[in-house]
Amino acid sequence: MRSVVALTLAALLVARGAPASSPRVFEYVHVEANEGAASGGHVAVRLGDVAYHFQHEPPGVLRLHRDDWPQFRYAYGVLQNRTMHASRVALTDADYDRLRREFAERWVSEEKVFAERDVLRDDRQLLELLLARRRGDDAGVLRVRGAGFFFPETGASPSPAALAVRARILAAYGADTIARRAATIRSELERLAPAAFEPPALDDPVAAYPGFPYAFSSRYRDLVTGLVALRALDRALPVRADARRSPAGTDLDPAELRALASWSDRLTDELVRLVQSPRPDWAFAFLVGLARLEALEASLGTGRLVLLDAFPPDSEVVPRSYVRRHRDAVRDLRGEADGDLARARARMRAAEALDEAAFADLEAAGNRRLELDAALAEDRDLRVASRALVPSRDAPWADLPVPDVGADDLAAARAAEAHFAEWLERRYGYDLVTRNCVSEIFRTVEASGAVREPSTDPLRFIPFESARAVNATWNVVERTTLPSYRHARVDEMYEHEPGLLVRLREANVFTSRVYRWTGDDSVFVFFTDDALALRPAFGAVNLAAGLGAVAAGIPLLPFDRGHVLWAGARGAIFSIPELAFVSLRKGSFDHVPADERPPDR
Secondary structure, rough: OHHHHHHHHHOOOOOOOOOOOOOEEEEEEEEEOOHHHHHEEEEEEEEEEEEEEEEEOOEEEEEEEEEEOOOHHHHHHOOOOOOOOEEEEEEEEHHHHHHHHHHHHHHHHHHHHHHHHHHHHHHHHHHHHHHHHHHOOOOOOOOEEEEHHHHOOOOOOOOOHHHHHHHHHHHOOOOOHHHHHHHHHHHHHHHHHOOOOOOOOOOOOOOOOOOOOOOOHHHHHHHHHHHHHHHHHOOOOOHHHHHHEEEEEEEOOOHHHHHHHHHHHHHHHHHHHOOOOOOOOOHHHHHHHHHHHHHHHHHHHEEEEEOOOOOOOEEEEOHHHHHHHHHHHHHHHHHHHHHHHHHHHHHHHOOOOOHHHHHHHHHHHHHHHHHHHHHHOOOOOOOEEOOOOOOEEEEOOOOOOOOOOOOHHHHHHHHHHHHHHHHHHHHHEOOOOOOOOHHHHHHHHHHHOOOOOOOOOOOOOHHHHHHHHHHHHOOEEEEEEEOOHHHHHHHHHHOOOOHHHHHHHHHOOOOOOOOOOOOOOOOEEOOOOOOOOOOHHHHHHHHHHHHHHHHHHHHHHHHEEEHHHHHHHHHHHHHOOOHHOOOOOOOOOOOOHHHHOOOOO
């Protein structure tokens, strides 16, 4: 919740003191098509260093995403190898602020709405678990965030860091503080009851800050997490050995040791205050803080950086088979992660006082490098996370007080979940023409009132046509093209090599020095996006190659699970438009080193 609020405040900040006459610009960005899900093209609005765009997600809804512009450019323009066309639209300061506020508020609103969907699912699942327990079935457990740093217990000796924190807490609040707080929490859990079901008042459009009640499942989890935190504190449990790691080559210099020692002292003070905090989510923060404190003390004791495992339990996983096929790309990523860690350490040395944000940056950079090291050295799956890394390792918890809940409560929870899902589908359901990535960009821009002459083009739901509509009706002051990664590299080659040589070599996948087939692209031979006159001939060769791969893939089915067959089928399908001078496929890349990427602009 705090992160959402912080992002909202940052997005809504309005620059003060700027001259009223100076124009501001935002960019309407049309991203060209590529094969697969990208075959229809894409659009986004760029406001400063932020890109807003809509994506189709299961089970058939369209959701607003907010990405850093460099991340968006790298994903679409480099990895997906798609050229972008940006139209710069001039606005007054007031209109620019209205537009930024409209997108920021819509993003926050949707984040809260989709979070409520998940909460209602959690309510239903928790009630199913509690009713099973009431029937005598004790098999179910609740996974508690933060508990995985200490539980299941290992029988190791108490943690000196936790012993010191416990001693200070007992001295500050009384010898029976932990027992009293645990008894209060257990009593509240036993009296906890779901709120009476009332369909939430959902407006269309949704308010910028829709209000949802503190859910039964959220309150129950927060209280149980409190019991977990108090038990870890009471027993002064050490952090599990598998929950902390030390990156290689991270011997700490005196400045780093001083910074970590100062942060350790402040974190101890925070933990002493936190155990009596009225915040409902105090326990998760306490568990993470207590685990971090032990890692800090280990760093100070060994002179090497020791970090908690910060990857979330639901991290996406890149299979080890993929890592094996693309070891060069993973090594490049490891090099970049090493640079990020070095920069985070430099900031730590330069800081007058290390704070939580700076330590979190250090922790995240170290974890990413550790994960890449392990994937390369141990031939294992690679965990990845697109969001900020926050230590949240979970563990199953079976000590679950059962409040007085019944079948009626479960029926109401199921009804609430179903009602909300139906509304969500009506409000956010994807439609190819009336509600797609283009239509919602236009709808949001026009709702802000920042654009005085909205387009009436009936074909503007098509990405490339929408760009024409913007250029025809909005106050476009400049148009720029951001070439795809392959185009940018080939253009560089033309500056230093004979043009004919470059054209012949880079026209096909076999001799190209830029492109290497990733195993995830379809089967093809020639690039056709920069060969208009020869496109049908190249397309015919590509079609033959795709059909040939289909034929070869049939006997390989028992061995590769249809990988070659499917790649050939996609190759044939995307070659057919090329016969009619239409090019969709452009190839893609797994990873591109930072020094080879085209500029963000």
